[in-house]
Amino acid sequence: MKNILITGVSSGLGLALAEEYLSQGDAVYAVGKTLPKHLDSNPHFFFFPYDLSETFMIRNTLDSFFANHSFDIVILNAGVLGDIQTLDESALADIKDVMEINVWANKELIDTLAQSAQHIGQVIGISSGAAVNGSKGWGAYSLSKSGLNMLLNVYSKELPEIHFTALAPGIIDTSMVQHIMHSVNEERFPSAKKLKEGDIQTPQFAAKRLIHLFPKLLKYESGSFLDVRTM
Numbered sequence: 001m002k003n004i005l006i007t008g009v010s011s012g013l014g015l016a017l018a019e020e021y022l023s024q025g026d027a028v029y030a031v032g033k034t035l036p037k038h039l040d041s042n043p044h045f046f047f048f049p050y051d052l053s054e055t056f057m058i059r060n061t062l063d064s065f066f067a068n069h070s071f072d073i074v075i076l077n078a079g080v081l082g083d084i085q086t087l088d089e090s091a092l093a094d095i096k097d098v099m100e101i102n103v104w105a106n107k108e109l110i111d112t113l114a115q116s117a118q119h120i121g122q123v124i125g126i127s128s129g130a131a132v133n134g135s136k137g138w139g140a141y142s143l144s145k146s147g148l149n150m151l152l153n154v155y156s157k158e159l160p161e162i163h164f165t166a167l168a169p170g171i172i173d174t175s176m177v178q179h180i181m182h183s184v185n186e187e188r189f190p191s192a193k194k195l196k197e198g199d200i201q202t203p204q205f206a207a208k209r210l211i212h213l214f215p216k217l218l219k220y221e222s223g224s225f226l227d228v229r230t231m
Helices: 012-023 055-066 092-116 139-158 175-183 190-197 203-219
Strands: 003-007 027-032 045-049 070-076 119-126 163-168 224-227
Touching: 003 012, 003 092, 012 027, 012 203, 027 055, 045 055, 055 092, 070 092, 092 119, 092 139, 119 139, 119 203, 139 163, 139 224, 163 203, 175 190
Parallel strands: 003 027, 003 070, 027 045, 070 119, 119 163, 163 224
Antiparallel strands: none
C-alpha cells in the first residue's frame, strides 16, 4: 500500500486520481474545499477540508495532518484558471488571486511537508502547456503555471532528497475546460478554438494514464517540466 497526498480532490482530475488510487488499495490523504461524500466511508481515505487560497494559514492548519506520515507521491493538483482576458483588462488583484493558489499555496504546502512529514518520495505539480505557450488571454494562468514550474525546479536543488516534476497532463474534461469551450469567444481568443478541436480526455482516463506514468518520471532529472503529449 502506498500513501498518496492529493490536493484539489473535490472534482475533476483530483477526484479521479483519488478514486483510482483507492481502487488499487492505496491510502489517499486529500485536501479540498468539499468532501467527496461517496469516498467518506472508505477506510483508506483521509480528508482535510481547506481552502488553499488561505495561504497564510496553511502551515499552522495542515501541519498536524502531515505530521508523522510518509508520502510516496504528493500530487499538487489544486489550481484555478482565472478569467480569459488580455493582460491590460486583468486587474492585478485578480492575477494575484490566481498566483496565490497556483504558486504560493504550493510553496507553503511543500515547506510544511518538508518540515512535518517523515518522508516524501516524489512531488508532482500539475502544470500546463500554458506555462510555455504565451497565448492571448491566458496571462494570469500562464504566469502562474510557469511560476509553478520554476518553483519546483528550485526546490529540486534545495530539497534534493525529494524528486520533483512539473507535469502537463494534456486537456482534461473539467469545469475549467467546459468554461473555456462554452464561455470564451474563440474569435477573439483563438486558443479556445484550438482547445475545442484537441484531444479531450475524461478525468478517469487521464487519472489512469497519469498513475501509470508517475513512476517513469523518476527517470527524468528532478525539477523537469514534462508534457504527457510529448513524452
